[in-house]
Amino acid sequence: MVGIAVAGGSGRMGQMLIREIADHADARLSAVIERAGHDWIGQDAGTAMGGAALGVAVTDEADTAIAGADVLIDFTSPQATVGFADLAAKAGTAHVIGTTGFEAAHLQAIAKAAEKIAIVRAGNMSLGVNLLTMLTRQVAAALGESFDIEIVETHHNRKVDAPSGTALMLGEAAAEGRGHRLEDIADRARDGITGARKPGDIGFAALRGGDVVGEHDVIFAGPGERIVLRHIADDRSLFAKGAIRAALWAKDQSAGEYDMLDVLELR
Numbered sequence: 430m431v432g433i434a435v436a437g438g439s440g441r442m443g444q445m446l447i448r449e450i451a452d453h454a455d456a457r458l459s460a461v462i463e464r465a466g467h468d469w470i471g472q473d474a475g476t477a478m479g480g481a482a483l484g485v486a487v488t489d490e491a492d493t494a495i496a497g498a499d500v501l502i503d504f505t506s507p508q509a510t511v512g513f514a515d516l517a518a519k520a521g522t523a524h525v526i527g528t529t530g531f532e533a534a535h536l537q538a539i540a541k542a543a544e545k546i547a548i549v550r551a552g553n554m555s556l557g558v559n560l561l562t563m564l565t566r567q568v569a570a571a572l573g574e575s576f577d578i579e580i581v582e583t584h585h586n587r588k589v590d591a592p593s594g595t596a597l598m599l600g601e602a603a604a605e606g607r608g609h610r611l612e613d614i615a616d617r618a619r620d621g622i623t624g625a626r627k628p629g630d631i632g633f634a635a636l637r638g639g640d641v642v643g644e645h646d647v648i649f650a651g652p653g654e655r656i657v658l659r660h661i662a663d664d665r666s667l668f669a670k671g672a673i674r675a676a677l678w679a680k681d682q683s684a685g686e687y688d689m690l691d692v693l694e695l696r
């Protein structure tokens with residue numbers, strides 16, 4: 430049984446992970462971490478969630494919890510994740526990162542931690558989206574720049590980052606298909622008199638509302654026709670299942686940065 434610590438245990442993804450780990454044949458919940466001052470600290474994770482006791486008390490002592498785990502699964506915030514990556518590197522514990530919304534400095538800190546431990550990071554842990562990245566790369570390469578690429582994402586009204594991690598993954602795949610780096614051609618904000626669309630750009634639009642789990646369209650708009658590649662997530666358990674699969678895989682990997690294409694052997 431692989432011992433898994435869950436960071437951000439009271440969150441939407443944290444609770445889903447705790448349920449999925451409790452039901453998993455090869456995984457064991459070794460710790461649940463929340464931020465200091467959270468009212469779940471000291472409570473049993475299962476009862477805090479309104480269910481049966483799981484025998485794991487929620488803790489804010491992240492260093493001890495991470496050192497006692499084989500793998501840390503972390504769906505929190507960019508700042509928290511950078512701190513956890515450092516603790517995981519010191520403890521030699523593999524780290525699965527689902528958090529999104531990173532800036533360059535966060536990614537540098539994660540890369541440094543990955544010199545010591547295996548880190549799997551993906552803006553989306555579902556099989557469907559990871560397959561969609563491969564299709565997006567292929568279609569972008571096949572169509573060339575006479576087709577404009579726009580990525581539209583919709584999420585629930587509690588989401589704090591935009592564009593979504595998934596939208597950026599899809600944008601990177603599209604840019605790669607065309608032989609560019611996304612940061613050179615991304616158009617992430619349009620408002621007012623923007624001027625005509627710049628040929629070759631990849632545009633992003635983010636919609637927020639209700640309890641939408643996650644929807645992503647990659648639109649290839651050409652002369653007289655459009656291709657739309659779409660993924661709809663109906664249930665967060667698919668992200669949790671993907672993260673647990675990544676954790677079981679990461680436990681045996683050498684230090685380095687990996688993504689879900691490595692885990693799913695889709696590369």
Ligand SMILES: NC(=O)C1=CN([C@@H]2O[C@H](COP(=O)(O)OP(=O)(O)OC[C@H]3O[C@@H](n4cnc5c(N)ncnc54)[C@H](O)[C@@H]3O)[C@@H](O)[C@H]2O)C=CC1
Pocket residue numbers: 436437438439440441442443462463464465467504505506509526527528529530551552553554555590594668
């Ligand atoms: N890669 C993927 O497949 C997916 C990624 N996400 C990403 O995961 C992240 C979390 O999403 P949700 O669960 O919806 O958010 P949420 O806001 O419901 O949960 C985040 C949790 O992290 C906790 N937290 C924050 N700072 C902490 C710290 N220093 N120590 C311990 N816990 C801390 C919060 O208290 C909260 O419980 C977001 O970045 C989201 O975009 C969400 C779903 C799927």
Ligand SMILES: O=C(O)C1=N[C@H](C(=O)O)C[C@H](O)C1
Pocket residue numbers: 529552553584588592593594595596642643644662
């Ligand atoms: O915050 C979310 O909810 C989600 N975040 C990830 C993202 O930013 O793409 C994955 C999924 O779409 C749900």
